[in-house]
Amino acid sequence: MKRSLLLLLSGIPVFCFAQSNFQKGYVVTNNKDTIAGYIDFVEQTKNPVSITFKTALESQTQTFNTANCSAFSINEMEAYQRFDVEVSMSKMDLANLSVGPDKTIEKRDVFLKVLQAGKNITLFSYTDKIKKRFYLLEKDSATPYELVSGIYLKAANDNMMMEDIEFRRQLSLVMNKFEVGTETDRNKLAFLGYDEPSLIKIAARINEQKVAKSKYNSTRFFVGIGMNANKGYYKGTHNFASPDAHNKSSYTPYLSVGIDAFANPAIRKLIYRLELSLSTSRNEVSTITEGKYGESATHQFNQVTVSMIPQMIYNIYNRDHLKVFLGGGVGLNLSGYTTNKEIDKSFFRQETSVEENKTELEKLNFSLPLTAGIVLHKKIEILAGYTFSSAISNYQTFSVNIQRYKIGVNYLFGK
Structure with a gap:
């Protein structure tokens, strides 16, 4: 999954520079002639200084600017x-x-x-x-x-x-x-x-008029479901951070809801998303201690997390029937731990000891998620995500970390 995300990232320049968005419109020349055709509708935060125009989709492009154009309109947008x-x-x-x-x-x-x-x-x-x-x-x-x-x-x-x-x-x-x-x-x-x-x-x-209602919705809601692949592991100076440590991955479902706000509702390339998600993970880190008697140690912790994730999403390919997007944000996570125990076993003495909450895990933690995916017909969003390793502990010499991959499907409400 991580390799797929990297491949998509490497293709961004191709999408960004190759994609155009010609929409029906017209330009008015300095001679007051109105020319119907197609204008490349570019999402931008500043007023345009020029536009790219075609009289037909298969025609050569022309450039109009303040020197040769007195007005233009793009498909009533x-x-x-x-x-x-x-x-x-x-x-x-x-x-x-x-x-x-x-x-x-x-x-x-x-x-x-x-x-x-x-x-x-x-x-x-x-x-x-x-x-x-x-x-x-x-x-x-x-x-x-x-x-x-x-x-x-x-x-x-x-x-x-x-x-x-x-x-x-x-x-x-x-x-x-x-x-x-x-x-x-x-x-x-x-x-x-x-x-x-x-x-x-x-x-x-x-003007003694009513405010015209835009035909383009500025927001939309979504709900989603998916699967996380979670891995807990140690870094730093600790037995569980040794090269021989084994980190067991778990696969758990997640649920999400959220709202999208469009920077430009007519184009919908840049999207500001606020997502709430509920997820779980089952984590296990174990190691063998080479000693006189031979011992193993295991840290098991199960996590339930509610996350609030503000994100920015950009449609690097943007058509009504198909959109390809990339997104990133910051996750504010509130976690609870149904299990947090360390198990020590002595093979020679055949003894097992269990200590609860030996390692303190943070309830409030942060993460940096990255997502990529496609949207089909403005309704079905299929995505893959990677969350960079983030610490859920607060120790000076070592840290307990969570790394996460995900795949999911969102249903997008509205037009």
């Missing part, structure tokens, strides 16, 4: 318009905050993503390596303006952070201009967040 706008340059990371408001701006020709369009305004977003910004285009106006937000230090020798909430005043003026909204709506502006859902909602209110 995303739409962009080109504008020459002022872009604020103030930093948002705490290590680089300015003292006082940073009013530095740049003029840029960029593609703005359309978030909400209506009779009065259009709301856009623009994200670069610095931060995410939102823009508003009023009807009968040619150029959008930025909704201003930011944070800064009050003074050079003061760690107090201040928030620039100019965007709330801007939206209040727009509501007054178009005579929309109630007094309650205006009062809510005082608590409005500078985030996409909040601003889409207020933009729809200004």
Whole structure:
């Protein structure tokens, strides 16, 4: 199983560079000509600076950018318009905050993503390596303006952070201009967040529309079942860590439930997963002590574990009928031990002694799981996993460790 995972890892570059995702769409040229065709829909955190386009799937590719394209849309998933706008340059990371408001701006020709369009305004977003910004285009106006937000230090020798909430005043003026909204709506502006859902909602209110429900679900649930191959072993200075020690593997079932959140619900390549699982393991480590009388020692411990595992999953091949994925995360494990005993046998004296809890095992421990697998028709996920060796003890000279492989099947709910 470990060899299969390594083979899949070695194939990642091939998948990543060879795969494209052409979806129906159109581009609008500088001459206002609309060309229907297919656009390579790439999942990215920043606004695109160019797109790859085909008039037909078998055609040669063309590149459109801000120099030759005024707008484009991808299969009703995303739409962009080109504008020459002022872009604020103030930093948002705490290590680089300015003292006082940073009013530095740049003029840029960029593609703005359309978030909400209506009779009065259009709301856009623009994200670069610095931060995410939102823009508003009023009807009968040619150029959008930025909704201003930011944070800064009050003074050079003061760690107090201040928030620039100019965007709330801007939206209040727009509501007054178009005579929309109630007094309650205006009062809510005082608590409005500078985030996409909040601003889409207020933009729809200004346009006197309802917020359009996305046809792409942003989350899904899953349940799973599978089999673990577990092996407990010692490392360090201990008889059970000697080269002659024998580590017995066990095969036990596990159950899991969880939720997936899609970075981009329309593409679903990058997924944030939170998984809860219940598993057991039966572990045995034994060794022969070469001495005057000849003795053997065995440590048996049976483990029941509830794990919470936040993960990131990436579909390195991404089609509706078949997806190939790789994932990794961190497991926070709460373990109980139904058995934890050491058995010493003397062959010469024919004596056996048993000592309970001689080695203290940790209830709270951590692990680093790696998974890979396929998804069939958006419903059936078949996976294999490897959990790197992790310690379940807290001693200076040795450690008790668990290594785990798994295979399993998840059922994915939703579309």
